[in-house]
Amino acid sequence: MDEPVVHISGFRMDFADTTVVRDLSFDVRAGETFGFLGSNGSGKTTTIRALLGLYEPTAGVLHINGRPFKPEHGSRLGYLPEERGLYKKEKVMDVMTYFGRLKGMDRHSARQWSLAYLDRVDLSGKAATQVDKLSSGEQQKVQLGVTIMNRPELLILDEPTKGFDPVNRRLLMDIIAEQKNDGATVVMVTHQMEEVERLCDRIILLKDGTSEAYGTIDEVQNKYGGRVVRIRHTGPIPPSPHYEVTLEETNYAELSITDDTDEAAILRELMDAGMVIRSFTTTKISMEDIFIRVYGEHNESPSPAPGRLAATRGA
Amino acid sequence: MAQHNLGTVISFEFVRTVTKLRFWIGTLSVPVIMAVVFGMIFLSNTSTSTAAEAQKNAQFSISYTDASGLITPADAAAFGAVPAASSDAGIQDVRSGAVEAYFEFPAHPESAAVKVYGADRGLFENGKYAAVAQAMLARAVAVRIGSPQLSGLAAGSAQVETVTYQGSEVAGGMNSVIPPMAFLVVFYGLVVLLAGQMLNSTLEEKENRVTEMILTTLKPTTLITGKVLALFMVGLVQVAVFASPILIGGLFYRDALSIPAFEFSQLVFDPLRMTVGFLILVGGFALFTTTLVAIGAVMPTAKEAGNFMGVMIALIFIPFYSVSLVISEPHSPIVQVFTYFPFSAPVTALLRNAFGSLGVLEAAMVIAILYVGAAVMLRLAVRLFQYGSISYTSKVSIRTALKAGSRHAVAGPAEK
Ligand SMILES: Nc1ncnc2c1ncn2[C@@H]1O[C@H](COP(=O)(O)OP(=O)(O)OP(=O)(O)O)[C@@H](O)[C@H]1O
Numbered sequence: 001m002d003e004p005v006v007h008i009s010g011f012r013m014d015f016a017d018t019t020v021v022r023d024l025s026f027d028v029r030a031g032e033t034f035g036f037l038g039s040n041g042s043g044k045t046t047t048i049r050a051l052l053g054l055y056e057p058t059a060g061v062l063h064i065n066g067r068p069f070k071p072e073h074g075s076r077l078g079y080l081p082e083e084r085g086l087y088k089k090e091k092v093m094d095v096m097t098y099f100g101r102l103k104g105m106d107r108h109s110a111r112q113w114s115l116a117y118l119d120r121v122d123l124s125g126k127a128a129t130q131v132d133k134l135s136s137g138e139q140q141k142v143q144l145g146v147t148i149m150n151r152p153e154l155l156i157l158d159e160p161t162k163g164f165d166p167v168n169r170r171l172l173m174d175i176i177a178e179q180k181n182d183g184a185t186v187v188m189v190t191h192q193m194e195e196v197e198r199l200c201d202r203i204i205l206l207k208d209g210t211s212e213a214y215g216t217i218d219e220v221q222n223k224y225g226g227r228v229v230r231i232r233h234t235g236p237i238p239p240s241p242h243y244e245v246t247l248e249e250t251n252y253a254e255l256s257i258t259d260d261t262d263e264a265a266i267l268r269e270l271m272d273a274g275m276v277i278r279s280f281t282t283t284k285i286s287m288e289d290i291f292i293r294v295y296g297e298h299n300e301s302p303s304p305a306p307g308r309l310a311a312t313r314g315a
Numbered sequence: 316m317a318q319h320n321l322g323t324v325i326s327f328e329f330v331r332t333v334t335k336l337r338f339w340i341g342t343l344s345v346p347v348i349m350a351v352v353f354g355m356i357f358l359s360n361t362s363t364s365t366a367a368e369a370q371k372n373a374q375f376s377i378s379y380t381d382a383s384g385l386i387t388p389a390d391a392a393a394f395g396a397v398p399a400a401s402s403d404a405g406i407q408d409v410r411s412g413a414v415e416a417y418f419e420f421p422a423h424p425e426s427a428a429v430k431v432y433g434a435d436r437g438l439f440e441n442g443k444y445a446a447v448a449q450a451m452l453a454r455a456v457a458v459r460i461g462s463p464q465l466s467g468l469a470a471g472s473a474q475v476e477t478v479t480y481q482g483s484e485v486a487g488g489m490n491s492v493i494p495p496m497a498f499l500v501v502f503y504g505l506v507v508l509l510a511g512q513m514l515n516s517t518l519e520e521k522e523n524r525v526t527e528m529i530l531t532t533l534k535p536t537t538l539i540t541g542k543v544l545a546l547f548m549v550g551l552v553q554v555a556v557f558a559s560p561i562l563i564g565g566l567f568y569r570d571a572l573s574i575p576a577f578e579f580s581q582l583v584f585d586p587l588r589m590t591v592g593f594l595i596l597v598g599g600f601a602l603f604t605t606t607l608v609a610i611g612a613v614m615p616t617a618k619e620a621g622n623f624m625g626v627m628i629a630l631i632f633i634p635f636y637s638v639s640l641v642i643s644e645p646h647s648p649i650v651q652v653f654t655y656f657p658f659s660a661p662v663t664a665l666l667r668n669a670f671g672s673l674g675v676l677e678a679a680m681v682i683a684i685l686y687v688g689a690a691v692m693l694r695l696a697v698r699l700f701q702y703g704s705i706s707y708t709s710k711v712s713i714r715t716a717l718k719a720g721s722r723h724a725v726a727g728p729a730e731k
């Protein structure tokens with residue numbers, strides 16, 4: 001039980017002469033929901049494909065249940081690839097039963113399960129419809145159904161909610177949460193930070209092909225300042241070794257606490273400096289803010305892109 | 316698990332093909348086109364006599380006996396024919412190779428058949444014996460025209476029965492060629508009809524973007540093998556559909572359709588040739604399918620794959636362009652090359668097998684080449700599919716795929 005479900009260490013991936021992922025290591029533990037985060041092009045999909053044996057890693061160890069993944073090992077995997085697709089010219093039910101059978105269900109239970117699932121996601125009338133006659137969101141629902149057929153032990157979802165409206169996104173998150181409650185281990189790529197906060201136990205943040213932050217949400221939040229104080233006030237904010245002013249408007253400010261000073265001590269410090277405080281709340285730094293901090297601002301990576309852009313502009 | 320999956324893949328691939336309307340339109344159109352073509356051949360049947368004309372001039376040594384007394388020594392000499400002592404002696408001469416042909420003219424050629432015995436020269440050449448025998452008779456009676464009975468003979472309507480010898484053995488003639496030839500027809504039909512589907516069968520996963528789901532659910536070997544077997548079954552369905560009107564027509568309505576006398580019971584089924592034909596058919600089909608599947612795995616779209624398929628088909632059917640060479644000179648260097656080059660081997664070897672010019676050793680080698688070739692191609696196709704088909708939009712580098720595959724193979728046993 002102590003053995004991680006997913007174990008990656010020293011993973012490196014080169015395409016031709018570009019290195020896309022380097023020295024990436026992390027574990028996913030049994031039963032947890034793991035958020036696999038990172039900006040576009042940071043190497044998430046590449047890592048998943050290498051983990052599932054679709055790409056040959058340049059270096060490193062990528063294990064599922066202690067060995068490299070092979071479909072014939074019979075580990076119950078539910079994989080929702082980023083590149084979605086089903087057999088388009090077949091009927092919804094035929095495709096679902098086909099995959100159900102490949103995943104080890106018998107024809108009858110695959111049909112029963114599919115009918116119930118289609119009912120649940122509001123597609124009850126579409127069992128006999130050809131897949132390409134469905135809207136793209138509907139096709140995605142079918143695909144998620146295929147993914148979670150036969151109660152997978154490990155779910156790997158590459159952007160499961162992309163392309164869904166808010167109602168269906170909620171439905172989907174509920175379905176994923178159910179899988180988790182049933183004991184499935186979930187690895188999820190997403191760009192929706194509220195989903196991360198709602199569902200994930202632990203996360204990894206990928207930047208430029210390697211780990212930028214890794215741990216529980218709390219641990220990651222602490223790494224990026226952890227607690228944030230929001231105040232409505234009048235009067236200037238005094239400098240202090242205990243916090244950093246991250247936002248300052250006329251009567252509103254956000255302070256990021258940089259050490260483990262108690263919130264009450266901070267409040268006292270501000271009032272002692274003669275400020276009038278009308279409201280004082282402390283929160284955790286949001287994942288969204290962390291994301292923007294990591295990828296948005298000090299993005300001084302030595303990428304050739306800006307130079308090239310400048311050159312084109314100059315010409 | 317794998318076994319069960321293979322069955323699942325086969326039934327899915329098979330059922331989804333044969334339940335499509337498009338499939339049946341394509342399949343049923345073939346017998347219709349065949350009927351039209353046969354009709355046209357029937358209407359233009361007269362043209363075949365020109366070919367016989369040419370063969371009449373072919374020179375070969377002849378002996379004859381004439382019970383009718385119509386043929387004078389002068390007529391015979393014009394054809395270089397010499398009298399034989401008796402019917403038995405004439406046949407013996409053919410079997411020993413002393414003469415190439417012996418004609419036995421009956422007492423009443425207007426009602427009884429002229430019997431022609433000749434050394435087996437292959438299907439196309441054997442026709443010359445009957446042509447010359449008829450010409451001899453026609454020349455002999457030309458001087459006696461006046462009786463309606465004789466003018467019928469002069470017009471060339473005498474019946475001729477031909478028996479040919481391979482060495483001293485009676486050769487089956489057309490009747491022994493047809494059964495093993497059926498394998499060539501089936502092969503040809505399967506390839507022409509299924510080539511597109513074979514190519515598309517792996518492109519399908521790519522174009523529908525299902526590759527990732529499939530490859531993480533089952534072994535690529537199971538998928539590809541399942542697809543190949545399903546295609547073979549689809550092919551058999553098609554062959555059955557095409558054959559059904561011929562068989563039904565032949566068996567039940569022969570008289571009504573006035574099909575020329577053709578007795579199934581007269582067909583000679585040589586067990587060795589039939590076995591060889593069957594093995595070549597299956598091996599050739601397997602090689603061809605796995606090759607197309609491999610091409611499909613490399614190419615990003617059907618359009619680009621189509622170009623390669625054209626080349627493949629040309630290679631396979633190139634022996635047809637030299638069909639007379641294949642039949643008449645099976646040991647010429649070019650025919651040897653065609654026989655052993657894997658992609659031209661099926662057609663060449665099936666032709667030679669049908670005409671009885673494929674030795675047992677040669678057959679064994681061809682069969683071995685085809686099966687080994689198919690196995691190698693299957694492995695290649697699987698690898699290309701496994702490591703290449705995620706590149707949905709670009710061509711797979713074969714070298715990359717193979718390198719990845721071999722590294723995988725090396726890495727495998729290192730894990731415990
Ligand atoms: N088959 C490939 N050949 C060459 N380069 C590739 C290939 N696949 C991915 N890359 C490159 O690797 C980098 C990482 O791609 P990847 O798809 O893993 O990103 P991602 O983190 O999933 O991004 P997104 O959030 O946009 O899905 C990209 O720069 C991409 O161009």
Ligand SMILES: [Mg+2]
Nearest residue numbers: 044045046082
């Ligand atoms: Mg991605």
